[in-house]
Amino acid sequence: MPLTRITVRDGWSDADLQILSDTLHEVLVAEFNVPPDDRFQVIESLAAPRFIYDRHYLSGGRSERYVLLNIVAGKPRSAEQKRATYRVLSERLQQRLNLDPHDLMIIIQQTKLGDWSFSGGKMFEL
Template identity: 90%
Template sequence: MPFTRITVRDGWSDADLQTLSDTLHEVLVAEFNVPPDDRFQVIESLAAQRFIYDRHYLSGGRSDRYVLLNILAGKPRSTEQKRVTYQMLSERLQQRLNLDPNDLMIIIQQTQPEDWSFSGGKMFAL
């Protein structure tokens, strides 16, 4: 039950944003143990002055095509699942969007099931 906030700088085409979204979901299903129907994403496209990042911090250099994926996960994943997810996302986005791996930053945050209410004011429980 992840929720992902995808943040990019203005200028991405709708088709490229759809590819980004679809690729993310495909990898989460394949590597992060997410059910196929569990897809919750928000895509933010921000003006340059509203998307501030260091172009070189712990990176080979970020461009204007920098992508930030903030994945809020509702259950723990192993270190290996996270490692493979990072790698697969980087590889597939490079293949499909020609996204330089230095332009991809991924943050995974974990919550507990009781931190979610999917609808009806009811607390989710496993």
């Protein structure tokens, strides 16, 4: 049950954003143990002055095509699942969108199940 906020600078085409979204979901299903119908994403496209980042901090260099993915997950994932998600997503975005791997930053935040209410004003419980 992750919720992913996808942030990019203005200039991405709708077609490329769809590829980004679809590829992210495909990798989350395959590597992050997300059910196929569990897809919640917010895509933000911001003007350059509203998306500020250091081009070189812990990176080989970021460009105007920098993509920030903030994944909020409701159950723990292993270090290996996270590593595979980072690696496979980077590889596929490079193949499908020619996205330089240095232009991809992924943050995973962990929550507890009771931190979610999917609808009806009810706390999520197993």
